[in-house]
Amino acid sequence: MTEFAGWLMPLRYGSETAEHNAVRSAAALFDLSHMGEIAVTGPGAAAALDYAVCGWPSALAPGRARYTMLCAPDGGILDDLVIYRQADDRFLVVANAANTAVVLRELTERCAGAVVRDDTEVTGLIAIQGPNAPGILSRVTDLPLDGMRYYAGASGTVSGYPAWVARTGYTGEDGFEIFCAAGDAERVWAALTEAGDRDGAGLPAAGLAARDTLRLEAGMPLYGNELGPDVTPYEAGLGRVVRLDKPGDFVGRAALAARAAEGPRRTLIGLVARSRRVPRHGYTVLSGSSEVGVVTSGAPSPTLGTPIAMAYVPTGATGPFGIDVRGNTEPAEMTELPFYDRRKQR
Amino acid sequence: MSVPAELRYTEEHEWVAIDGGTASVGITDYAAGQLGDVVYVSLPTVGAAVTAGDPCGEVESTKSVSDLYSPVDGEVAEVNEELDDDPGLVNAEPYGAGWMFRVRLPAGPGGETELPPGLLTAAEYEELTKSAG
Numbered sequence: 001m002t003e004f005a006g007w008l009m010p011l012r013y014g015s016e017t018a019e020h021n022a023v024r025s026a027a028a029l030f031d032l033s034h035m036g037e038i039a040v041t042g043p044g045a046a047a048a049l050d051y052a053v054c055g056w057p058s059a060l061a062p063g064r065a066r067y068t069m070l071c072a073p074d075g076g077i078l079d080d081l082v083i084y085r086q087a088d089d090r091f092l093v094v095a096n097a098a099n100t101a102v103v104l105r106e107l108t109e110r111c112a113g114a115v116v117r118d119d120t121e122v123t124g125l126i127a128i129q130g131p132n133a134p135g136i137l138s139r140v141t142d143l144p145l146d147g148m149r150y151y152a153g154a155s156g157t158v159s160g161y162p163a164w165v166a167r168t169g170y171t172g173e174d175g176f177e178i179f180c181a182a183g184d185a186e187r188v189w190a191a192l193t194e195a196g197d198r199d200g201a202g203l204p205a206a207g208l209a210a211r212d213t214l215r216l217e218a219g220m221p222l223y224g225n226e227l228g229p230d231v232t233p234y235e236a237g238l239g240r241v242v243r244l245d246k247p248g249d250f251v252g253r254a255a256l257a258a259r260a261a262e263g264p265r266r267t268l269i270g271l272v273a274r275s276r277r278v279p280r281h282g283y284t285v286l287s288g289s290s291e292v293g294v295v296t297s298g299a300p301s302p303t304l305g306t307p308i309a310m311a312y313v314p315t316g317a318t319g320p321f322g323i324d325v326r327g328n329t330e331p332a333e334m335t336e337l338p339f340y341d342r343r344k345q346r
Numbered sequence: 347m348s349v350p351a352e353l354r355y356t357e358e359h360e361w362v363a364i365d366g367g368t369a370s371v372g373i374t375d376y377a378a379g380q381l382g383d384v385v386y387v388s389l390p391t392v393g394a395a396v397t398a399g400d401p402c403g404e405v406e407s408t409k410s411v412s413d414l415y416s417p418v419d420g421e422v423a424e425v426n427e428e429l430d431d432d433p434g435l436v437n438a439e440p441y442g443a444g445w446m447f448r449v450r451l452p453a454g455p456g457g458e459t460e461l462p463p464g465l466l467t468a469a470e471y472e473e474l475t476k477s478a479g
Contacts, residue, residue, distance in 0.1 A: 276386040300385040
């Protein structure tokens with residue numbers, strides 16, 4: 001167990017490598033109740049969110065979701081978010097646990113004309129991720145999952161308990177996130193576990209360690225590693241989330257437009273280590289003997305069988321790159337992100 | 347958590363088994379559990395001199411890297427090459443197939459090998475891990 005943004009979280013339930021592999025080859029369950037859930041509601045909610053975040057929530061059809069960011073006026077990232085449009089006048093904003101207070105404060109300030117409410121304490125969030133997820137979840141939900149697209153969601157029940165079920169996740173696999181009442185979460189978890197056991201494949205629980213290696217293989221950024229107040233979405237390779245084409249002003253527009261025009265100063269790259277020593281957060285990236293960048297996340301990749309890392313380097317920097325692993329320069333090859341793409345594997 | 351009574355331990359969570367003039371070394375079940383899945387072990391080279399309390403290798407797990415300390419003075423007689431292909435042995439059998447290296451202990455003045463000072467008994471080590479939470 002580990003302390004994480006004020007929550008006591010399991011780093012692993014058993015072997016984190018086995019948990020990781022279960023998600024890639026079958027399915028596993030994650031308890032993500034620490035994530036922040038903020039409801040933004042009312043007739044003015046869509047317009048208010050268009051001003052508050054750099055995406056375009058008012059353009060979302062009800063039942064659809066989008067990955068977006070909350071930026072400071074200078075364009076720095078305050079948090080990355082998933083926004084679900086649950087109805088015309090109801091949005092669910094999911095924030096990182098460590099940033100929930102900041103997101104709540106900023107949305108409350110920025111969303112004049114809408115009601116902003118923190119539902120984190122009353123909401124349980126369980127993710128079922130992996131290729132077997134649709135089959136297992138379909139045994140206990142009344143929602144037709146076949147027709148549910150990636151980044152879509154619907155209200156229904158799971159094992160009889162009311163839930164918002166969305167085809168989203170942070171693993172690079174197919175899967176679902178189930179938002180339910182906090183008081184029902186344990187029974188929803190038990191029902192899913194039981195449904196997973198029915199065909200003998202089982203549905204193990206997976207902890208934060210597996211969650212981190214899964215998202216890293218999938219090239220997904222983590223706030224505090226790849227994202228922070230000194231990073232704009234462009235540097236993180238996520239310029240697509242900034243909707244400069246939407247009408248009206250939004251917080252950070254001027255700074256982000258300027259940054260879009262001048263191009264990013266740093267670029268997030270993927271590195272595959274050629275030795276078995278693992279590059280980790282904060283290690284220096286070298287080009288020849290000069291220090292050119294820093295590793296933001298690194299881990300042994302269970303799927304690739306070799307250490308992988310993401311790092312910021314100056315835009316246009318060319319290899320060959322090395323990583324200073326505690327005094328020794330270990331060679332690493334630049335690669336396109338993501339490291340793992342399930343559509344190319346199957 | 348298993349702490350075999352016949353072994354000696356260090357505060358850095360290594361175990362030592364003394365057999366004649368040779369000490370076998372590994373990391374404890376507790377340490378392996380704290381580290382998580384071990385993915386790579388960097389061991390000293392055979393013939394190298396090691397000093398008690400000094401780092402002589404590294405243990406990499408999914409989430410972290412830790413120094414490996416020699417619990418004894420001496421010369422490295424053998425390393426566990428199986429760990430190169432299967433570092434997970436450290437988690438599966440920390441006191442058995444997951445052993446790490448063997449050290450030839452220096453002979454004392456009378457030709458006998460002495461148990462190095464400062465090692466913990468199983469009871470003392472268990473106490474240490476309990477107070478560490």
